[in-house]
Amino acid sequence: MRKLHLYLLAFILCLAGLGLAYYKAAVIGLPLTASEEAQVWNIEARISFRAKPDSAIKVTLPLPFNPAGYSILDEDFVSADYGLAIEQDNTGRVARWAKRRAQGKQLLFYRAVLFENEEVAPKSDAAPVYPKPPEYPENLAPVIQGVLDKARQQSADTISFTQRVIEQLNAAASIPELKLLVKHVSRTRNLAKTLSWVLAGARIPSRVIRGLRLQDDKDYADLEHFLQVYDGEQWRTLNIKDGQEGLPSNFIIWQIDDDRSFSIEGASESGIQYSVARTLQETVNIAGFRSAEKGSHLMDFSLYSLPVHTQNVYKVLLMVPLGALVVVFMRNIIGIRTFGTFMPILIALAFRETELFWGLILFSLIVGLGLLLRAYVEQLKLLLVPRLAAVLTMVVLLMAGVSVIMHKLGFEMGLSVALFPMVIMTMTIERMSLTWEEAGPAEAFKQVSGSLLVAVIGYLAMNISEFQYMFFVFPELLLVLLAVILLLGRYSGYRLMELWRFRAFARNKP
16 A cells, blocks of 8 residues: 555656646747757837927837737837837837937937747738728829729739739839829828728728848848738738739738838938847747746746846756765665765765866865874764864864865865865764774775765766756756655665675576
8 A cells, every 4th residue: 555655646746747847848838958049030120310409309110019920029129318108009009209309319229029939820800991982183083093994804803903903003104194193102102002092992901011021130221011902801911012912931010001100200310220130049038938928927936037146056956856866776776885865965066066086086185184083083082072073173174274285286176175065074084984993994995985986976967967957947857856766765676786796696596
């Protein structure tokens, strides 16, 4: 019954640890390796203008709003001492800067960091209201009607009709009867808005979308325009230059059919420039954003929410259970004898700072000198506690002396001897002395050698960067480690060292 209880407990611990780790990796998107990075796009809008004397400054800039296929990881505004307000509604977002007085050249910046997110699907817009034909100017009405009639004769549906209109307006400069329309377009509106205005004469719902092509190290003088028309079931996107359907790859929609366009009041020599650059960012940061986006507060209670110096402490502490597992395995399965359980782990932690080679030398030096002094103290016939206190004092003096001497000799690694746990080294010297007296020097050296071997293996295991990352990002995996330790704790069979010890009996077995 007890064994069944243990197996059930180990199963529950493994299920909880692996299940939570799987959720964080598959759903939230936490990476399984420390080096895993994701591609992000840095977009910057640079606004420049010269302020007019004694004029209030008002700047309006449309902002991206839930772009399909992308998520905004971070954004910031560089606006000096301007007042800033962000307005948002169902149609989009807009930033408004304001200042009562300004002088000379002015610069404002908007920066955003975006990453590809397939979970962000295009918004399903409701069916639009079919427009009423506009009242075109008398001199343009027959020209526009001629464009619409010609497109109707050469098309079969809404998309092909729009494509014929786009072809005619793009070729307007070479068609005498359309030159008047071209002049009107250049004077009052851009080509995309003109197309929408003309299509309204055929009662075709249309809207203008603006955006950027995400190309590395690319600068744009303005947003790129596309036209969307409603075919009775869905919105279809067309290129206003050649009528081709669809958006280019890596295109981010910045604004959809909103009258709130970029504008500046109270300034001259104004302009805006958009810049795009591709960089890499740790996937952990993106996973934190996704967690918040999904409404999960799991990342808020992760170790990443702690101060940085505390995070560094836990990156070490979380490796201690792994060192404990190494000790349990080496003692219970292999059969290597050590001085206690925690001494090899703490020595292994000290090796992380001193490096393995120098750590072994410094440890052997301090323990060797400590044994000589412990042999002298034994002649004084002290009680246990005073004897331990005396040995501890001598260990501290030895560590200080070794540090000074090695520093003078030019071996700076001797300074790291202070990282060794003094109490553990004191107990090691004490237990080694007692073992020497009770079982002889061979047994004493066997146990201290076993302790050092386990410490070295523990150091190598705890120094694997993949383990350090996994246990810090997925600390629930320690539950799996605990389950393994519990199962090893019930092992009562032969150890490998015992099989080697009794190998002669195995050979002579009838």
